[in-house]
Amino acid sequence: MVPFISGIPGIYTSNLDVARQVAAGGHKTSFIKPESASQALLLWGMNLVAADGEMWRKHRRIMGPAFNNKLYQMVWSETLDTYREMVYAEGWDKTDAVEVPVIQTLTFKLALLIIGRCGFGFSFNWEAPPTAPDGSMSIQEALRIVADSHMLAIAAPKWLLALPFRRFKEVREAHDQLMGFMQGQVADRKAEMSSLDDSTTTKNDAFTMLVKANEDENSKLKLDDQELIGNVFIMLFAGHETTAHTLAATLGFLGLYGDIQEEVLEQIISVVGLERDPAFEDYSNLDKVLAAFYEALRMFPAGHVLIREATEDTVLQLPKPVGQEGTIPFPVPKGTQVMVDMVGVQYNERYFDEPEEYRPSRWYGVANESEVFSAFSVGPRACIGRKFATTEAVAFLAMLLRDWKVESVLKDGETKKAWRERVLDAHLVLTLGVADVPLKFTRRTKGT
Ligand code: HEM
Numbered sequence: 001m002v003p004f005i006s007g008i009p010g011i012y013t014s015n016l017d018v019a020r021q022v023a024a025g026g027h028k029t030s031f032i033k034p035e036s037a038s039q040a041l042l043l044w045g046m047n048l049v050a051a052d053g054e055m056w057r058k059h060r061r062i063m064g065p066a067f068n069n070k071l072y073q074m075v076w077s078e079t080l081d082t083y084r085e086m087v088y089a090e091g092w093d094k095t096d097a098v099e100v101p102v103i104q105t106l107t108f109k110l111a112l113l114i115i116g117r118c119g120f121g122f123s124f125n126w127e128a129p130p131t132a133p134d135g136s137m138s139i140q141e142a143l144r145i146v147a148d149s150h151m152l153a154i155a156a157p158k159w160l161l162a163l164p165f166r167r168f169k170e171v172r173e174a175h176d177q178l179m180g181f182m183q184g185q186v187a188d189r190k191a192e193m194s195s196l197d198d199s200t201t202t203k204n205d206a207f208t209m210l211v212k213a214n215e216d217e218n219s220k221l222k223l224d225d226q227e228l229i230g231n232v233f234i235m236l237f238a239g240h241e242t243t244a245h246t247l248a249a250t251l252g253f254l255g256l257y258g259d260i261q262e263e264v265l266e267q268i269i270s271v272v273g274l275e276r277d278p279a280f281e282d283y284s285n286l287d288k289v290l291a292a293f294y295e296a297l298r299m300f301p302a303g304h305v306l307i308r309e310a311t312e313d314t315v316l317q318l319p320k321p322v323g324q325e326g327t328i329p330f331p332v333p334k335g336t337q338v339m340v341d342m343v344g345v346q347y348n349e350r351y352f353d354e355p356e357e358y359r360p361s362r363w364y365g366v367a368n369e370s371e372v373f374s375a376f377s378v379g380p381r382a383c384i385g386r387k388f389a390t391t392e393a394v395a396f397l398a399m400l401l402r403d404w405k406v407e408s409v410l411k412d413g414e415t416k417k418a419w420r421e422r423v424l425d426a427h428l429v430l431t432l433g434v435a436d437v438p439l440k441f442t443r444r445t446k447g448t
Pocket residue numbers: 023048049060119234235238239240242243246297301302303305306307375376377380381382383384385386388389
């Protein structure tokens with residue numbers, strides 16, 4: 001694509017081999033993540049998503065250890081608790097059937113609470129009041145406002161946000177409240193680490209792990225406080241909307257295709273039974289639950305574009321058409337941007353038969369971290385939160401689907417096909433999702 005008046009030329013690709021050449025990162029690459037693509041993510045400090053080159057390696061080295069089994073275990077148990085809180089707070093415990101006009105209202109709240117608890121280490125709950133006992137905005141509320149107003153905060157010029165409108169004032173207040181709070185939290189955690197003999201903390205949230213890894217690191221590679229805060233916040237922006245959108249799409253598809261939902265339910269019951277809570281150890285046996293989530297993510301890849309820029313004149317190797325061996329060299333001049341169109345990749349017939357079909361069985365038996373599933377990107381720069389998101393999704397879906405039958409709510413006279421076209425249609429804000437999903441939940445009696 002060559003811009004008509006101004007701007008730099010760009011190449012769009014929906015080929016995974018090309019994606020590997022440009023997006024994976026690493027020492028020898030001729031491509032970087034351009035600063036312009038990450039500017040929006042620097043509001044809270046330099047972070048893993050925005051960093052590149054040596055800076056990226058430094059951030060990944062500190063962030064990496066935070067994403068471990070203890071964190072996933074915490075995500076699992078917090079998700080079960082949050083599901084139960086939701087059932088109680090939304091009044092589902094008093095009814096046998098409930099209609100939710102927009103399922104995203106629940107999936108966004110769930111994802112925010114899980115990031116709040118497991119990412120930031122805060123004790124949030126489903127029904128927290130918006131103000132703290134002293135009358136100021138509560139931290140939970142501030143986090144919600146910051147998450148909801150991210151687009152406004154990055155798109156609007158500073159002078160505009162300084163105007164005395166209520167909404168802008170609220171956004172400013174939430175930002176200041178949270179920044180002040182986070183600075184205090186970094187100091188508290190550092191003090192806690194230095195007071196422990198072997199710096200072994202009982203807390204497993206990502207923020208605490210991050211501070212611990214940073215304190216253990218030698219000084220040259222240490223992150224400063226602003227970078228620590230930047231990385232905690234990037235979890236909010238990279239992990240909240242993406243997971244919430246995908247859960248909404250998964251439930252939309254399962255509501256529409258009762259036979260697939262039954263197949264998933266059968267596995268939940270055969271692995272977990274009807275009485276006990278699903279345990280983190282069940283995760284790998286619930287591959288059909290994961291497959292339902294993966295397939296929804298394939299069809300609506302939340303991270304819909306990967307943007308890279310050539311730092312020198314270089315050559316891409318384009319695979320020849322299907323059925324032919326070898327590659328075709330494709331020169332790329334310095335400064336050219338290459339956009340990996342993730343929607344194009346996920347619907348590319350080179351990789352998927354009938355890509356328009358929702359077919360979770362594509363992912364049965366595919367190893368959990370396999371790059372055959374590519375919607376979390378591929379290579380060393382792939383999503384660090386993949387297991388965080390899938391753990392949350394599998395725990396939530398296992399609980400929800402065992403207790404409730406999910407069905408799509410059709411308008412009068414609407415066919416399922418028309419519902420799918422209307423509802424399971426792309427909706428893009430910062431990340432890609434589906435339109436508002438109306439669903440009905442009917443209580444199951446002992447697995448029926
Ligand atoms: C369904 C949920 C998610 C999807 C679809 C998703 C997708 C992606 C994609 C495509 C990338 C690569 C972006 C690029 O290279 O330009 C990425 C990177 C990243 N994601 Fe996720 N993500 C999800 C959940 C999460 C969660 C829950 C977290 C954190 C708790 C997270 C944190 C990150 C971070 C920090 C990176 C940057 C990694 C690096 O550059 O080294 N993501 N994600």
